[in-house]
Amino acid sequence: MGVSTSSPDKGIALVTVDFPPVNALPVQGWYDLADAVRTAGRDPEIRCVVLAAAGRGFNAGVDIKEMQREHGSGRHSALIGANHGCAEAFAAVYECEVPVVAAVQGFCLGGGIGLVGNADAIVAADDATFGLPELDRGALGAATHLARLVPQHLMRALYYTSRTATAAELHAHGSVWKVVPREELLDAALELAGEIARKDGYLIRLAKAAINGIDPVDVRRSYRFEQGFTFEANLSGVADRVRDTFGKERQA
Known part of the structure; x- marks a missing residue:
């Protein structure tokens, strides 16, 4: 359980997340993921990182139960930790020195959108x-990050309704490179990573830096702006009220 790194092929680092049962990451898990991606990207032998997950779903976001276990100021500390941890993991994917390919199965929710939205493919x-x-x-x-996956009005509708989009729908919008049967997912992701990894290592790093440099949105600053409203929701008490309802619904 946790975050592990392997090298399935020359020039490729495979970072795998495994937090059963649903890959809802605790605070430390987000930091561990950030460290793993940054470390892989700094390795001069690595030219592409594949971000994958074990289990039935790619990522279910933050571990809400971890926050619910805390009370008073401790709950605020857990919230701050989760927000900072997510920000670091998202940034690590975006700022990774080499391209990052996300291999997604099952559900990709909440923080999972932050990861794949910042991935290169x-x-x-x-x-x-x-x-x-x-x-x-x-x-x-x-x-x-959702706005990097779907057009603006669809992003808003999905956000306000909490609905999900399928891999096929995202493929139609051009944000998913390829859709494959689940048993072929890792092979397909490694195939794309292998094609990238065959490029010159120095040049691929220049390409990543150049593409990030022309990005019209500063993703780190934009996400930080959003976080301010998350803190406001918590200070107002509405966040606890909604989370407590969410917890009871899950138990029912």
Whole structure:
């Protein structure tokens, strides 16, 4: 359980997240993921990173139960930790010195959108769904990253309704590179990573820096702006009220 790194082929680092049962990451898990991606990107032998997850879903966001276990000021500390951890993991993917290919199966929710929205390419299983159920969980954020996956008005509708989009729908919008049967997901992601890894290592790093440099949105600053509203929701008490309802619904 946790975050592990392997090298399945020359020039490729495979970073795998495994936090059963649903890959909802605790605070430390986000920091561990950020460290793993940054470390892989700094390795001069690595030319592409594949970000994958074990289990039935790619990512279910933050571990809400971890926050619910805390009370009073401790809950605020857990919230701050989760927000900072997510910000670091999202930034690590975006700022990784080499391209990052996300291999997505099952559900990709909340913080998962932050990861894949900042990736350079996405390969998805045909059972993958993408969405931000933040409003149902007393939170806000990652609209910055969802807006990198779908057109503006669709992003807003998905955000306000907490609905999800399928891998096929995202492929139609051009944000998913390829959709494959689930059993072929890792091979397909490694195939794309292998094609990237065959490029000159120095040149691929220049390409990543150049493409980030012409990005019209500063994703780190944009996400930080969103986080301010998450903190406001928590200070007002509405976030706890919604989260407590979410917890009771899950138990029922």
